[in-house]
Amino acid sequence: MSTTDSVPQAVVRRGFGLKDEIRDSIVSDYHSDLIRRIREQANTLQMGRLTFRLAEEFGFCYGVEFALNLAYETQKKFPDRRIFLTNEIIHNPRVNNRLQEMGIGFLEASSENPARFAHITADDIVLIPAFGAPVDEFRELKDKGCLVVDTTCGSVVAVWKRVEKYAREGFTAIIHGKYAHEETHATSSQALKYEGGKYLIVLNQAEAQCVCDYIVNGGNKDEFRKRFEKACSPNLDPDRDLERVGLANQTTMLSGESLEIAEMFRSAIERKYGSEAVAGQFRHFDTICTATQDRQDAVNKLVGEDINLMIVIGGYNSSNTTHLCEIAGQYVPTYHIDDAGCVISPSRIRHKKVGEVTEIFSDGWLPDGNVTVGLTAGASTPDRVVGEVVDRIVNLTFAE
Template sequence: MKKNMKPKSINRSHSTKGEVKIAKLIGFCSGVTVAVRGTEKILGIPEKSPASKKVYCVGHLIHNSNVIMRLRKKGLRVVRHVKSVPEKTTVVIRAHGLPVDEIKTLKKKNCEIRDFTCPILKKIHRTIERLRNEEFFIVIVGNPAHAEVRALRSHAGENCAVVENEKQARNFKKKRKIAVICQSTITEERFLKIAGLFVGKARELYILNTICAEVTARRIETIRLAKISKMVIIVGDKKSSNTRHLAEIAKNFCRVRIVSDAKELEKGEIVYPLTITSGASSPEDLVMEIYGKVVKKDD
């Protein structure tokens, strides 16, 4: 996108050309920004020179295939398991964090670990460890297969369970002390429904809302804009849970499309008033590029 395509009126404002609005809260969240910028620095971006050492990441650094592809071209090696990481190499830890035993394995391999786990998630890791020391049974409301949840769970030890739905919560056996927390990207509605079912299941019950405030702010803004739009385009990767949740919320009010490239949009499918927003792992320049293409496509 040409630099002058980002007029002041649409830079972080609702005032846009015609019937197209761009949400204020677009682009990377703070945790993703730290992970991407930190990894770029290690890889020697923006300088042209390739990284002088091999840099590995176990799993995707963030949930955005385009960004990962760009980092791969600059030398990032993405592997599925810690066992695929060679000894004495540099390893960046993804924004969602890695399970404790996997970090231990990397240390045993004498790897240089550059930890880009989101600081908000690190704080939750410390909270889980405190609750574990206080002998709480820890319940994590979320998706057990999600990288963030796997890392959270690893800090809780044996006395921990991941609960995905209301049925599992209803069938949960009583314990002496239960602490209920959640994956940072689930909706408040789902957390309240599931956490509420633990009332009466323990003599001591502690419920802690660990939903990320940045995710909540985007949801509130998306609801407000979806209510006054006929269509919402969410720039993001379908693998990203916060992107999918934004789509679920907006669908209650209008037509919704998740796109990672303007090419995915058919001419004539856009309806107005239109809002463009993004998931937390989509760069702001991609959102602005899609905005430019959408406006041009429908001219």
């Protein structure tokens, strides 16, 4: 196989040496003295009848901090140039609004619009978000001659390399993820850098089972293609392209589920081709990032303590935040909110349930008497927002 693409040269992946100059802005925009104090008090805050217990790991991850530092440095370095983002830099409304206030423009988000980069010129600067961008977008921006500042998280790039290697070695990349998520869209595009490169995205174990059944028993090719038409490379032939598979995942999926899906594929290859074939026809490397893992582990630990409910704070389109809700919701009443304004009163809260599209209102969310509230936040949620939530719950409760 021969490579049909290359990473553009006019790409910056490092800061501009301006960390000291932007530090105050980052602190004032995103940090919280209240949260710093709670962290220093063993992640606990006692206020009258309320006890708040913070997860041991929550909020901004190293990838988000890297992306924001790079965006702020870019704006500091080039105050007179037009700067655009190809998409939300991370999935948090507060952060994206702040970048817009700073004058950073957001390009049309749908990558299906062929004209989304039409007005970009060689004098412009384009920021790539923390979850990356598809190969063809990099190529188009390179052709424009603009400066590309790439904030893609290193953990995402590690997955790209894995998928690229699968394609180079003739394996179909099976990606556990959400096909519409920007990161997975970018990751799957890596397979297409090589002639004949293939990918297939599975959302969950049910979809993985469908693919594994096809590997073992065959099936109706047209039905298979119909089911995965938005989630596979255009030329995927399940009869031909599922003989050699390499597993990868969107970095923010539930790690346990990713491991189980990998095992399902290993087992399917073994059943179809025999145990001697596994080494040559199956590849797997766990590509859940450590920040996601740490936050999931911390929620699992917190719900094992004596808490009455969980508040999970983060953007509604944030994959890792949604998974924190899924974990907590198995054990205690859990409310996913994106901002302090969602807490209407001690009896009423606006939130989004896992799997639903719109917010709902719930009454009676905060029980009477002594209550322990567990708190966590997705990897894209600033401490400042978490602090505002604690502040608002306390103020509303004691104003009753």
